[in-house]
Amino acid sequence: MAVKPMTAKEVTKKVINKESLFILDVRNEDAFQDWKIEGENFNYLNIPYFDLLDGVEEIMDKLPKDQDILVVCAKEGSSIMVADMLSDEGLDVSYLQGGMRAWSEHLEPVKVGDLKDGGELYQFVRIGKGCLSYMVVSNGEAAIIDSTRMTDVYIEFAKSIDATITHVFDTHLHADHISGGRVIAENTGATYWLPPKDAEEVTFKYEALEDGRDVTIGNTTINIHALYSPGHTIGSTSFIVDEKYLLSGDILFIDSIGRPDLAGMAEDWVGDLRESLYTRYKALSDELIVLPAHFMIIEELNSDGSVAKKLGALYAENHGLNIEDEGEFRKLVTENLPPQPNAYQEIRQTNMGKIAPDEDKQREMEIGPNRCAVR
The missing domain is CATH 3.60.15.10 (Ribonuclease Z/Hydroxyacylglutathione hydrolase-like)
Incomplete structure (x- = not known):
């Protein structure tokens, strides 16, 4: 199952419309705590990318089956890799196109x-x-x-x-x-x-x-x-x-x-x-x-x-x-x-x-x- 990019504009619409979204943020914990994508009906899981290099099996039970999942990193690359791994496990996931850099500039x-x-x-x-x-x-x-x-x-x-x-x-x-x-x-x-x-x-x-x-x-x-x-x-x-x-x-x-x-x-x-x-x-x-x-x-x-x-x-x-x-x-x-x-x-x-x-x-x-x- 191919992973799909989600643009900053599309995420913005979800924020404004108060839609639900599950965000898997794979930046380091300090970066996540300092600044993240915020939405009234968003849920979050922060697991640094380096903790997922050996696979995503250990976090599968922490991810929802009934909610859109968006993988986020600083510039895009790490989120694509993690999204690919989750896709291989059968999940339908997206990644933030351009990463938090694009989110900052939209x-x-x-x-x-x-x-x-x-x-x-x-x-x-x-x-x-x-x-x-x-x-x-x-x-x-x-x-x-x-x-x-x-x-x-x-x-x-x-x-x-x-x-x-x-x-x-x-x-x-x-x-x-x-x-x-x-x-x-x-x-x-x-x-x-x-x-x-x-x-x-x-x-x-x-x-x-x-x-x-x-x-x-x-x-x-x-x-x-x-x-x-x-x-x-x-x-x-x-x-x-x-x-x-x-x-x-x-x-x-x-x-x-x-x-x-x-x-x-x-x-x-x-x-x-x-x-x-x-x-x-x-x-x-x-x-x-x-x-x-x-x-x-x-x-x-x-x-x-x-x-x-x-x-x-x-x-x-x-x-x-x-x-x-x-x-x-x-x-x-x-x-x-x-x-x-x-x-x-x-x-x-x-x-x-x-x-x-x-x-x-x-x-x-x-x-x-x-x-x-x-x-």
């Missing part, structure tokens, strides 16, 4: 909603990394916000809907993933915008994204209003799009809040973070739909695969927005931090233009989960 476009005068807003869900990026489309023009380094996805998607990319934004200087903003701007002639307080060390030209500066997309009334909201970084900037959507960057997530320590400034920036969340955001309409730059857990996905929730609901449900005592808040965001993102200093330097690692190195730098939130 972007799933999801339409979030319609805007005034015929515009549209799309969210690109990087399901394996938890990154979220956006495309605002109006009257044949498009703006991209917080893009990943998989720049072809955005460029091809814009072409498919007959839109020209005219503006590219980063809400802040990212530390957990490499931005594709500058590359997209160079390839399309679009204007690249950065918050100047995060861009003091960058080596390239950019437009300063400052509080109150509006950028019009298309010939419609759709404006992107910049809202200065420091805390995750000193220059972090949010956007209000079409008076309906709040693109919160890494300041506010659905289930958590941004961490203030990725430039080594946690004690200094925690006050800015509180000011942004408890004063600036509090003054905004509860009806704004929050669209963050990351999600932390798979349960944050809505039934259509999007990650979005009204600001009022977050003020009612998100623990990070309901800590009245400032000392307790300060303690939460400085003492409950997950490990730093992999290679985050190198990622920051790449996003500043100070270093230019090749594609394989960039891929290696990004491997693993995002760690932009306070736990």
Whole structure:
């Protein structure tokens, strides 16, 4: 029985549709514990590939007979070999095409909603990394916000809907993933915008994204209003799009809040973070739909695969927005931090233009989960 590849897109559909799947992950235990494919109805078995070199007989009783089985490894090769062995034992199995590398890089476009005068807003869900990026489309023009380094996805998607990319934004200087903003701007002639307080060390030209500066997309009334909201970084900037959507960057997530320590400034920036969340955001309409730059857990996905929730609901449900005592808040965001993102200093330097690692190195730098939130 020939083993079949299963693509990252096919696995993503199973995650969104809450289908069942049994994953046999043959990476080393530490890699599996650090980062794995997550789904609400997924079951797992982690057996390192080297433990299966003599055969799979000893794990046959641990594998289901009534559930799809997907074998996963880092790059694909080991999972094909194990899947072949399981197939020889009579099981119908698949392997993850491209391995966890492909899982890390897959972007799933999801339409979030319609805007005034015929515009549209799309969210690109990087399901394996938890990154979220956006495309605002109006009257044949498009703006991209917080893009990943998989720049072809955005460029091809814009072409498919007959839109020209005219503006590219980063809400802040990212530390957990490499931005594709500058590359997209160079390839399309679009204007690249950065918050100047995060861009003091960058080596390239950019437009300063400052509080109150509006950028019009298309010939419609759709404006992107910049809202200065420091805390995750000193220059972090949010956007209000079409008076309906709040693109919160890494300041506010659905289930958590941004961490203030990725430039080594946690004690200094925690006050800015509180000011942004408890004063600036509090003054905004509860009806704004929050669209963050990351999600932390798979349960944050809505039934259509999007990650979005009204600001009022977050003020009612998100623990990070309901800590009245400032000392307790300060303690939460400085003492409950997950490990730093992999290679985050190198990622920051790449996003500043100070270093230019090749594609394989960039891929290696990004491997693993995002760690932009306070736990």
